[in-house]
Amino acid sequence: MVSGPRCPPGLWGLLALLLPLPGARGTCDSPPRLHFAELPGVVNNSYPVGTKLKYSCRPGYILSSGKSPFVTCLENSKWSVEAEFCEGRRCKPLELENGRADITDLRFGARANFSCDEGYRLIGQTSAQCVIVGNGVDWDTEVPLCQAIPCRPPPDITQGSHNGQSGEEFSFGSAVTYKCDPGLSLIGEASIHCTTKDHFNGEWSGPAPECKVVKCPEPEVKNGRKQSGFGPDYSYGNAVIFACDSGYTLHGSSSVRCEANNSWIPSLPTCLEPTLNTTPNGPKESPGLNTGTVIAIGVVIGLFVAGGFVAIVTYKACFGKKGPYEANQRFSDLQERGKKTNSGLERKDAYHSCSADS
Numbered sequence: 001m002v003s004g005p006r007c008p009p010g011l012w013g014l015l016a017l018l019l020p021l022p023g024a025r026g027t028c029d030s031p032p033r034l035h036f037a038e039l040p041g042v043v044n045n046s047y048p049v050g051t052k053l054k055y056s057c058r059p060g061y062i063l064s065s066g067k068s069p070f071v072t073c074l075e076n077s078k079w080s081v082e083a084e085f086c087e088g089r090r091c092k093p094l095e096l097e098n099g100r101a102d103i104t105d106l107r108f109g110a111r112a113n114f115s116c117d118e119g120y121r122l123i124g125q126t127s128a129q130c131v132i133v134g135n136g137v138d139w140d141t142e143v144p145l146c147q148a149i150p151c152r153p154p155p156d157i158t159q160g161s162h163n164g165q166s167g168e169e170f171s172f173g174s175a176v177t178y179k180c181d182p183g184l185s186l187i188g189e190a191s192i193h194c195t196t197k198d199h200f201n202g203e204w205s206g207p208a209p210e211c212k213v214v215k216c217p218e219p220e221v222k223n224g225r226k227q228s229g230f231g232p233d234y235s236y237g238n239a240v241i242f243a244c245d246s247g248y249t250l251h252g253s254s255s256v257r258c259e260a261n262n263s264w265i266p267s268l269p270t271c272l273e274p275t276l277n278t279t280p281n282g283p284k285e286s287p288g289l290n291t292g293t294v295i296a297i298g299v300v301i302g303l304f305v306a307g308g309f310v311a312i313v314t315y316k317a318c319f320g321k322k323g324p325y326e327a328n329q330r331f332s333d334l335q336e337r338g339k340k341t342n343s344g345l346e347r348k349d350a351y352h353s354c355s356a357d358s
């Protein structure tokens, strides 16, 4: 540009006359470029006040109802332009069976995203856009297909069958149940269903079960007896619960199950002979009872008489004001209660009461 001081005075007025400067009084600049409409023909740089021009909607757009496509050059050198007087043409609504078409808008330019419901897979494009087609608009792709995820037919097994029909098509959610020929045990899950991990390929929820003969040996526990599961034959899944004879202690699991490999799981328990237990394991803390309180909790002294072997299972603890103390065991104080146990042995539960602090 020419800098001020070098210009001779008087040239300024001349320049103002010669150059139709933008925004000069009495004219408007070229009208605005709009993304939804255009002016037909050549667009001039300057228009006199009062000029009225008519836009036409661009392809994909249509004149909004009640809006005017005309603009006028106003006295203030601005164009009167209505906002968004053309709107995008609408594509037809989309529907996807067994799936969803996510659309925020149906207008020209809008995008639809497709997804299938659980258990269905999408065949086709995952999205579509509303584009110009001919004189109007339409989606640029076909609506995809949501197809039920298929599974291969369930496996066949020897010595058993499943309830699927021959020629049946298996798809997500289909289930079949197996059964074994008579006399055989079904090992595994009887029913399997068609599922999917990758949301595209179907697979069965697990392997087919197996059919086989299972026979566990008669379970016997020395010095113990069955409480449930009396046989006489034991096949897959049968359970037996054991209890020890009176005075004997059970080691292991009281309950066992006949497994597919013809053995008891876990292994059979054992019944251990009674032992003399003199370890005091009574209450360790005083609940704050006063001296002389009759101690209702008592001290339990088990007296087991088993075929000449006498075990005195005992601990003694009493409460006094100084806390727990050992009480003298006085057999004269014992209140004995005899009981016949179901193994025929006599069992005596003895209760000992404490005397006051001494």
Ligand SMILES: *[C@@H]1O[C@H](CO)[C@@H](O)[C@H](O)[C@H]1NC(C)=O
Pocket: 044, 047
């Ligand atoms: C644009 O300018 C040309 C001359 O340069 C003129 O003939 C024409 O009428 C003008 N158009 C409008 C719309 O004013």
Ligand SMILES: *[C@@H]1O[C@H](CO)[C@@H](O)[C@H](O)[C@H]1NC(C)=O
Pocket: 102, 103, 104, 111, 112, 113, 127
């Ligand atoms: C479609 O998906 C695109 C990309 O994942 C995302 O930006 C757009 O918001 C989605 N549109 C709709 C309508 O869900």
Ligand SMILES: *[C@@H]1O[C@H](CO)[C@@H](O)[C@H](O)[C@H]1NC(C)=O
Pocket: 259, 261, 263, 265
């Ligand atoms: C039988 O199978 C169980 C698992 O089910 C296993 O722990 C056990 O060792 C097997 N027993 C034999 C004798 O194979």
